[in-house]
Amino acid sequence: MIFLMDMQMMLLDMIYFILRNSVRVVLRPRTKPIDGELVLITGAGGGLGRLFAQEFCKQGAEVVLWDVNSSANEQTAKLVRELGGQAHTYSVDVTNRDDVYQNADKVRRDLGRDVSILVNNAGVVAGKRMLECPDELLERTLKVNCHALFWTVKAFLPQMKAQDHGHIVTIASVLGLFSTACVEDYCASKFAAVGFHESLAHELLAEQVEGVKTTLVCPYIVDTGMFEGCKIRTEVELFLAPLDPQYCVEQAMNAILIDQPLVCIPRLTYLPVLFRALLPWESNVIAYRFMGSDKCMYPFIDSMKPKLESAPTIEVA
Ligand SMILES: NC(=O)C1=CN([C@@H]2O[C@H](COP(=O)(O)OP(=O)(O)OC[C@H]3O[C@@H](n4cnc5c(N)ncnc54)[C@H](OP(=O)(O)O)[C@@H]3O)[C@@H](O)[C@H]2O)C=CC1
């Protein structure tokens, strides 16, 4: 009897959330104020990281910027300060556990307060065919895009939980929800990032830590240069063009500010997620071929060849 009543309640709640989320697509819910919050962004010197820093600053937040690329990071801080905001830069390699824990303590000592919004944005891709790629480069992708999430969350979540206030944001990718050829390192790391994030979100809900929110951001190709050359069939590209970085960050910011748990950008990319789950593998393969998404990474890999040949050897912690 209790089981049947529980089931009835569950079904009613499910219907309520389906209806609520459908209404939210049309009528945007109110965004939460974040002025005065301390936001830490990893990979803050890069294309999306820099824009996130500026957008958080426009919302009145103070930003802590972490990146291995110190000069790019300083440039981001300069742009934030030009907007009238407060920015604090730290050179951190997020793959290095000790570096993460030591810098987390340093941030706390320097600023005298805790980070309340963590944006795990740093990301890399090997950009070489797996069989021709040095092992270290493949390993680096997993360390930056996945392992680092453990270190940063372990460094900042305890204080968020203690204060029952905070937000963990993971910048994953649509390639964490469905995959394509020749980016095994990237897909493996982003699927792992999605798994990590979802498990963490379930953990917080199971423990009824209601003040700590989570947002998983899964963008399609963004014009930051990271996937330069990646291309699908021209006719399909008319509906699914690479995203303008500013648009991508605005959509992600909106999701964060309304405490939305997951956002795929653009919305059209929810479809391949659905098809992957519902259709036979072979049907998806046919659709991939039709849309030119089976070989979409070929021109990207080609365009990376000269860059990787001239790059210094990569050291992994
Ligand atoms: N661009 C795209 O098409 C898409 C990107 N994404 C994701 O969005 C996020 C941001 O991407 P985007 O801005 O395009 O990429 P960028 O390459 O422009 O920026 C990434 C930043 O992270 C830094 N970084 C790399 N390794 C480390 C490390 N070990 N520790 C600290 N910082 C590090 C990079 O430094 P350096 O320059 O020295 O490498 C760079 O400044 C990534 O997670 C990416 O996977 C998701 C979907 C699509």
Ligand SMILES: CC1=C(/C=C/C(C)=C/C=C/C(C)=C/C=O)C(C)(C)CCC1
């Ligand atoms: C595979 C695939 C597609 C193409 C996806 C591409 C090209 C994604 C690139 C994503 C990137 C570069 C993410 C970076 O994080 C379509 C056309 C949606 C159709 C369904 C299958």
